[in-house]
Amino acid sequence: MATMKQVAERAGVSTSTVSHVINKTRAVSEDVRERVLAVIGEMGYIPNAMARSLKNDKTRTIGVSVPDNTHAAMAELLRGIEDAAFAVGYNIMLCNGYEDPQRQAAHLRSLIEKRIDGLVLVAGAARANEELAALLSSGRVPVVLADHAVAGVDTDFIGLDHEATGYLATRHLLELGHRRIACVAGPAHEPAGSARLAGCRRALAEAGLALDPKLLVHGSADCQGGHDAARRLLGLDAPPSALFACNDLMALGALCAAREAGVAVPAALSVAGGDDLGVAAFATPRLTTVAQPSHEMGRRLTELLLQRIQGDPAPRHQTRLGGQLVVRHSTAAPQAR
Amino acid sequence: MATMKQVAERAGVSTSTVSHVINKTRAVSEDVRERVLAVIGEMGYIPNAMARSLKNDKTRTIGVSVPDNTHAAMAELLRGIEDAAFAVGYNIMLCNGYEDPQRQAAHLRSLIEKRIDGLVLVAGAARANEELAALLSSGRVPVVLADHAVAGVDTDFIGLDHEATGYLATRHLLELGHRRIACVAGPAHEPAGSARLAGCRRALAEAGLALDPKLLVHGSADCQGGHDAARRLLGLDAPPSALFACNDLMALGALCAAREAGVAVPAALSVAGGDDLGVAAFATPRLTTVAQPSHEMGRRLTELLLQRIQGDPAPRHQTRLGGQLVVRHSTAAPQAR
DNA sequence: CTGTTAGCGCCTTCAG
DNA sequence: CTGAAGGCGCTAACAG
Numbered sequence: 239m240a241t242m243k244q245v246a247e248r249a250g251v252s253t254s255t256v257s258h259v260i261n262k263t264r265a266v267s268e269d270v271r272e273r274v275l276a277v278i279g280e281m282g283y284i285p286n287a288m289a290r291s292l293k294n295d296k297t298r299t300i301g302v303s304v305p306d307n308t309h310a311a312m313a314e315l316l317r318g319i320e321d322a323a324f325a326v327g328y329n330i331m332l333c334n335g336y337e338d339p340q341r342q343a344a345h346l347r348s349l350i351e352k353r354i355d356g357l358v359l360v361a362g363a364a365r366a367n368e369e370l371a372a373l374l375s376s377g378r379v380p381v382v383l384a385d386h387a388v389a390g391v392d393t394d395f396i397g398l399d400h401e402a403t404g405y406l407a408t409r410h411l412l413e414l415g416h417r418r419i420a421c422v423a424g425p426a427h428e429p430a431g432s433a434r435l436a437g438c439r440r441a442l443a444e445a446g447l448a449l450d451p452k453l454l455v456h457g458s459a460d461c462q463g464g465h466d467a468a469r470r471l472l473g474l475d476a477p478p479s480a481l482f483a484c485n486d487l488m489a490l491g492a493l494c495a496a497r498e499a500g501v502a503v504p505a506a507l508s509v510a511g512g513d514d515l516g517v518a519a520f521a522t523p524r525l526t527t528v529a530q531p532s533h534e535m536g537r538r539l540t541e542l543l544l545q546r547i548q549g550d551p552a553p554r555h556q557t558r559l560g561g562q563l564v565v566r567h568s569t570a571a572p573q574a575r
Numbered sequence: 576m577a578t579m580k581q582v583a584e585r586a587g588v589s590t591s592t593v594s595h596v597i598n599k600t601r602a603v604s605e606d607v608r609e610r611v612l613a614v615i616g617e618m619g620y621i622p623n624a625m626a627r628s629l630k631n632d633k634t635r636t637i638g639v640s641v642p643d644n645t646h647a648a649m650a651e652l653l654r655g656i657e658d659a660a661f662a663v664g665y666n667i668m669l670c671n672g673y674e675d676p677q678r679q680a681a682h683l684r685s686l687i688e689k690r691i692d693g694l695v696l697v698a699g700a701a702r703a704n705e706e707l708a709a710l711l712s713s714g715r716v717p718v719v720l721a722d723h724a725v726a727g728v729d730t731d732f733i734g735l736d737h738e739a740t741g742y743l744a745t746r747h748l749l750e751l752g753h754r755r756i757a758c759v760a761g762p763a764h765e766p767a768g769s770a771r772l773a774g775c776r777r778a779l780a781e782a783g784l785a786l787d788p789k790l791l792v793h794g795s796a797d798c799q800g801g802h803d804a805a806r807r808l809l810g811l812d813a814p815p816s817a818l819f820a821c822n823d824l825m826a827l828g829a830l831c832a833a834r835e836a837g838v839a840v841p842a843a844l845s846v847a848g849g850d851d852l853g854v855a856a857f858a859t860p861r862l863t864t865v866a867q868p869s870h871e872m873g874r875r876l877t878e879l880l881l882q883r884i885q886g887d888p889a890p891r892h893q894t895r896l897g898g899q900l901v902v903r904h905s906t907a908a909p910q911a912r
Numbered sequence: 913c914t915g916t917t918a919g920c921g922c923c924t925t926c927a928g
Numbered sequence: 929c930t931g932a933a934g935g936c937g938c939t940a941a942c943a944g
Contacts, residue, residue, distance in 0.1 A: 287688040289921035351624040461857040520798040522859035626937035
């Protein structure tokens with residue numbers, strides 16, 4: 239691959255002149271400039287960003303560590319990050335951590351070797367191991383945390399307001415007149431799910447109700463988990479008239495279980511989810527849910543990170559972005575008995 | 576950040592010795608080795624991969640350009656790539672091209688500046704513009720093409736066998752006894768969709784049938800497109816008894832439309848899709864579809880690319896990976912009339 | 913077994 | 929307006 243030196247020779251100028259025409263970093267006579275540009279075109283010269291980075295100590299690359307890019311919400315977040323980064327000429331290095339601190343640490347180590355300018359970390363529920371925590375808090379790389387705090391890592395954070403999500407969905411069910419409301423939650427230790435559950439409880443409490451322990455079922459945070467949980471709830475002696483599933487996947491699973499149990503939605507059971515995946519709008523029936531601004535979260539995280547990279551000394555930033563209730567056809571007033 | 580030189584000074588040795596203990600690239604006396612390692616630990620020294628790459632001309636980074644990482648199939652593919660790359664110590668630079676040749680070219684240019692070792696390109700349906708094509712065929716970077724050929728770029732290719740997918744799904748419907756089979760297809764120019772449609776036609780032809788033009792509806796390749804197409808089909812004077820949607824999103828949309836039209840699935844209408852998204856198994860009813868080995872495709876693409884990077888001169892490789900029919904509850908024999 | 917040296921490709925003073 | 933020279937951090941001959 240052509241180098242600047244070769245370009246310089248062929249154009250009969252010094253490398254510094256070539257450098258300056260490329261970067262417009264000092265005045266160059268018009269004819270020299272044109273000649274150099276012509277040679278660059280002919281030779282198909284493309285500057286070597288590594289050599290450049292070695293000098294500047296800036297790679298214009300940011301690392302992104304997510305638990306799993308196939309989760310719809312992660313994918314959306316990732317897209318927000320990539321969009322915001324591209325807009326200012328940065329590239330993204332993607333790492334799937336799979337909630338495995340070992341793997342995450344290996345990734346991060348590699349990213350640091352490659353001297354990323356910053357890191358967007360979506361940690362997931364797993365606790366960071368010692369190595370990962372050390373790398374993160376060593377301050378070698380600016381880090382912004384997405385949606386999940388990481389114990390011992392005190393840095394900028396932008397997340398979703400999961401508590402509000404649970405609250406909004408549940409209040410919607412209450413406003414429809416439901417009183418016997420179940421919650422289908424993910425694994426108990428998972429922070430996002432726990433917050434949504436807490437929001438659910440708060441809404442219930444405001445209505446003078448408490449969540450019946452029999453109506454709270456934990457399961458895996460996917461369709462299968464939602465399906466199994468709903469089936470259990472529908473088998474109860476006194477089944478709920480409405481159900482809040484902590485995320486859309488679980489809600490979709492619940493819808494599936496209801497249909498298989500011959501329970502009509504929303505006539506006999508209202509179901510609300512949270513996320514607003516693309517397919518939720520076309521579920522049977524179309525799912526009422528709480529849309530999350532995942533793309534925006536990615537964008538804002540990136541903008542924040544870029545500010546830190548530029549040395550912005552502002553105090554630690556922490557926000558949670560609210561979701562929006564989207565009422566569709568899976569919820570309705572309870573049937574008269 | 577600590578440099579090798581600093582480590583060398585502090586350990587009282589030369590940088591080359593430090594280099595050699597790090598890379599185990601020549602014998603070093605045990606005590607010196609230990610001393611160096613100790614200093615590395617103390618100082619938290621992490622080698623600078625850029626400086627290293629400047630010498631080797633290898634970055635251990637591969638670029639991945641996809642149309643949009645939020646599409647479920649892309650996400651799965653991407654994960655396959657990342658997994659395979661991580662397994663051999665490579666990192667991934669992710670770019671979303673959004674079917675925009677301009678943006679793709681900008682990304683590729685940036686990746687070349689950063690001297691990626693290779694590129695996995697998922698081109699999408701859009702035609703490459705001049706700049707992009709030039710960059711791709713200039714041979715500066717080994718490229719493997721995923722699923723979509725690119726005009727003028729003659730290189731390794733691994734895709735999905737979309738034709739077989741259409742064939743399998745349609746033959747399944749035929750074997751159930753359907754004769755009036757509709758096809759819900761994506762945009763006419765889209766290669767994957769067209770191939771699935773062709774497979775559908777082939778299965779029909781083998782059964783001595785032809786696809787009734789009225790029963791072929793093109794639309795956007797998402798839930799909305801599938802929904803609208805199905806609604807149109809169900810409004811026909813002689814509606815189909817079965818329907819093959821070229822992908823799961825469209826199939827899910829079709830399911831939605833059927834329910835809204837009061838058409839029971841599978842009693843009055845069988846629906847088959849193609850992809851096997853995670854949610855397909857929990858659709859109402861659970862969707863019969865053709866699962867695609869997207870993850871495997873990503874893995875194989877990466878392995879192939881890595882071979883090319885290592886200079887493997889084997890002739891151009893071209894494969895299409897077959898999908899697998901997954902029969903669930905959205906298809907059944909046609910109702911007697 | 914260890915150190916010295918010469919770059920990798922680029923930017924950036926410092927001179928002219 | 930232009931060129932020469934030094935150095936970013938690391939590796940790999942080449943000496944000893």
